[in-house]
Amino acid sequence: xxxxxxxxxxxxxxxxxxxxxxxxxxxxxxxxxxxxxxxxxxxxxxxxxxxxxxxxxxxxxxxxxxxxxxxxxxxxxxxxxxxxxxxxxxxxxxxxxxxxxxxxxxxxxxxxxxxxxxxxxxxxxxxxxxxxxxxxxxxxxxxxxxxxxxxxxxxxxxxxxxxxxxxxxxxxxxxxxxxxxxxxxxxxxxxxxxxxxxxxxxxxxxxxxxxxxxxxxxxxxxxxxxxxxxxxxxxxxxxxxxxxxxxxxxxxxxxxxxxxxxxxxxxxxxxxxxxxxxxxxxxxxxxxxxxxxxxxxxxxxxxxxxxxxxxxxxxxxxxxxxxxxxxxxxxxxxxxxxxxxxxxxxxxxxxxxxxxxxxxxxxxxxxxxxxxxxxxxxxxxxxxxxxxxxxxxxxxxxxxxxxxxxxxxxxxxxxxxxxxxxxxxxxxxxxxxxxxxxxxxxxxxxxxxxxxxxxxxxxxxxxxxxxxxxxxxxxxxxxxxxxxxxxxxxxxx
Numbered sequence: 289x290x291x292x293x294x295x296x297x298x299x300x301x302x303x304x305x306x307x308x309x310x311x312x313x314x315x316x317x318x319x320x321x322x323x324x325x326x327x328x329x330x331x332x333x334x335x336x337x338x339x340x341x342x343x344x345x346x347x348x349x350x351x352x353x354x355x356x357x358x359x360x361x362x363x364x365x366x367x368x369x370x371x372x373x374x375x376x377x378x379x380x381x382x383x384x385x386x387x388x389x390x391x392x393x394x395x396x397x398x399x400x401x402x403x404x405x406x407x408x409x410x411x412x413x414x415x416x417x418x419x420x421x422x423x424x425x426x427x428x429x430x431x432x433x434x435x436x437x438x439x440x441x442x443x444x445x446x447x448x449x450x451x452x453x454x455x456x457x458x459x460x461x462x463x464x465x466x467x468x469x470x471x472x473x474x475x476x477x478x479x480x481x482x483x484x485x486x487x488x489x490x491x492x493x494x495x496x497x498x499x500x501x502x503x504x505x506x507x508x509x510x511x512x513x514x515x516x517x518x519x520x521x522x523x524x525x526x527x528x529x530x531x532x533x534x535x536x537x538x539x540x541x542x543x544x545x546x547x548x549x550x551x552x553x554x555x556x557x558x559x560x561x562x563x564x565x566x567x568x569x570x571x572x573x574x575x576x577x578x579x580x581x582x583x584x585x586x587x588x589x590x591x592x593x594x595x596x597x598x599x600x601x602x603x604x605x606x607x608x609x610x611x612x613x614x615x616x617x618x619x620x621x622x623x624x625x626x627x628x629x630x631x632x633x634x635x636x637x638x639x640x641x642x643x644x645x646x647x648x649x650x651x652x653x654x655x656x657x658x659x660x661x662x663x664x665x666x667x668x669x670x671x672x673x674x675x676x677x678x679x680x681x682x683x684x685x686x687x688x689x690x691x692x693x694x695x696x697x698x699x700x701x702x703x704x705x706x707x708x709x710x711x712x713x714x715x716x717x718x719x720x721x722x723x724x725x726x727x728x729x730x731x732x733x734x735x736x737x738x739x740x741x742x743x744x745x746x747x748x749x750x751x752x753x754x755x756x757x758x759x760x761x762x763x764x765x766x767x768x769x770x771x772x773x774x775x776x777x778x779x780x781x
Contacts, residue, residue: 295340295353299661299672300616301424305350306673311423311713312394314386314521315431316732318413318705323405325366327700328417332360332403335438340606341425341614345399350669358399366405378410383520386418387737390519390712394422401425412525413705427618428690428709428721429592429599435707437602439697442704449693451601452724483649490621490652497586497622498675502682504583506558509684510717510739515677517736519712524747528729530758537761538634540641546689546722546729547644548637551626552753554585554685555636557746559629577629585627587685588620588716591653598691619657620676621647622683633756634764677715685718686711692725708732718746 297305304311336358337343344353367385374381385406394400400422407415421431441447493501503509510517534545559578594600596612605614626639664672680686690709697704710721710732717736722729731750735743 294347294355295344297346297351297353297424298615298617299664300618300657302351302664302669303660303673303676304616305346305422305424306669309515309673309677309713309715310393311711312390313421313423313428313431314389314710314712315419315421315435316382316386316521316523316708316710317417317419318410318708319415319417319699320703320705321414321701322407323415323417323702325364325405327702328403328405329360329364331438331700332364336360339434342399342401342421346396346424356399362398363402364405365402369406369408371408374408378408381408382406382410382416383522387518387520389418389420394420412523423711423713424616426614427592427616428590428688429594429612429618430605430614430616431709432599432690432692433602433605433614436599436693436697439693439699439704442696442698445698445701449697450695452598452691452694479649483651486646486650487652487655490647490650491655494622494652494656494679497682498678502584503586503684504580506583506585506684508554508558508585508718508740510715510736512681512715514717514736514739515713515715517738519710519734520737520743521708521710521732521734522743522747523706523708523730523732524751525706526729526731526751526754528724528727530754531729534637534754534757534761538637538641540637541644542724543689544641544644545637547623547687548640549750549753549757550587550687550720551640552630552633552636552757553746553749554625555579555627555629556749556753558583558585558627560745560749579628583627585625585685586683587623587625587687588680588683589623589647590618590686590688591621593617593619593654593657619653619660620679621650621653622679623647623687625684633753633760636753637757680715683716685720686714686716687720689722690724692723694726696726706730710734720746720750 303309340355341353343355343358345356346352347354369381385404389404394402402420404418404420405415406418410416425431426434436449436451439449441449531542531545535542538545594612594617600612602614604610605612607613623643626636626643630636660672660676663675688711692707704725706728707723707725708721708730709723711719712734717739719734721732721734723732724730731747733743733746733750735746737743740746
């Protein structure tokens with residue numbers, strides 16, 4: 289037998305697999321046709337050995353990957369399902385099945401992944417594939433690159449999916465670049481001072497969060513038990529074109545829009561006592577503001593630390609010394625959320641952009657990554673995981689966004705309807721993950737049902753918030769056009 293190949297885990301991977309923070313990812317893939325399990329098994333038998341992560345197991349000390357032989361049949365599960373027994377309750381069956389999975393640990397004696405094939409019709413798909421893996425295998429960017437490498441365009445079964453190209457927004461306007469050296473120098477000094485100041489403030493807030501600064505106790509915030517409780521997953525598919533429309537009109541990024549929608553949705557949910565019964569009259573009446581004053585709600589947001597943003601080709605990510613290498617090259621930025629009722633939903637967008645602009649002009653994430661790497665290397669992964677866990681326990685939610693394929697894709701003749709990734713094992717009761725797919729934006733929500741009993745209400749709030757912003761934008765545009773028309777008419781008189 290050949291000598292086993294070993295490779296060390298990255299610092300964040302060691303944190304994710306530590307006993308204090310055992311994180312797993314779940315990718316729910318909806319298919320437009322029933323799934324043929326034999327096709328899945330045949331493909332895995334041919335390709336699994338080509339990828340070092342999915343053909344390696346963890347060493348007993350949790351610090352190294354060890355190359356091993358993979359028996360694919362041990363990793364693929366096809367439960368015997370009676371469609372007549374399920375009836376029209378396919379969505380509930382899938383949610384219950386995946387929720388039970390979150391209570392079953394992955395077998396550490398073999399590679400840390402498995403696939404579950406559920407030939408159950410749901411509201412959005414004819415069948416469901418559930419890909420479960422340990423977060424130490426790689427982050428969302430890594431997993432999406434693997435999915436794109438294993439699939440083809442639905443419109444052209446011989447062509448690989450188009451890799452979405454993302455460019456960083458420039459912080460310096462074209463006009464400033466063309467100014468004289470003095471103004472350019474002054475702006476550079478200002479930008480540097482701002483960067484240093486924002487970084488210092490963020491690091492001090494981070495230290496305070498780890499030590500004592502906690503979010504307000506609300507109906508969204510869980511406790512330490514959340515990481516061991518079963519999770520429930522639900523999703524909602526909205527129009528990516530609507531998100532882009534708002535982005536273009538408001539001159540912001542898609543991440544800004546999604547954060548604004550999240551703030552509006554959480555405000556709706558916390559103010560959700562609009563249907564509370566009036567104790568005096570016994571009738572239902574809306575409550576204008578059921579949210580406490582000076583409420584503190586924050587979210588941990590995952591940040592990609594690679595120099596190349598967006599999903600990259602798998603071959604590039606697996607190449608030695610790659611700048612966009614496979615793994616967990618991510619860290620967390622703590623974002624304060626603006627929670628409260630607003631008469632104009634566009635206010636949530638403006639506040640989101642302001643918050644995001646400040647965080648973009650900060651070195652908080654890469655510095656924190658270096659700090660966590662130092663702690664893991666000197667004090668061990670258990671201490672690093674404990675500190676990371678305290679950060680999550682002090683905040684309310686977790687938010688992530690990954691861009692996906694720009695067109696619909698298929699896996700060996702199985703066209704995909706949607707992709708909804710999420711995570712469990714974290715010490716929070718709420719995780720919101722957004723995933724673009726063709727012309728769709730899939731909003732995936734994971735909750736601790738002991739804290740948030742109905743995750744579908746949050747999905748409704750996200751969808752309604754996006755619609756209200758679109759309506760408000762159209763109303764604003766019509767008002768502006770009407771004002772312009774009046775001015776032109778007055779000038780012609």
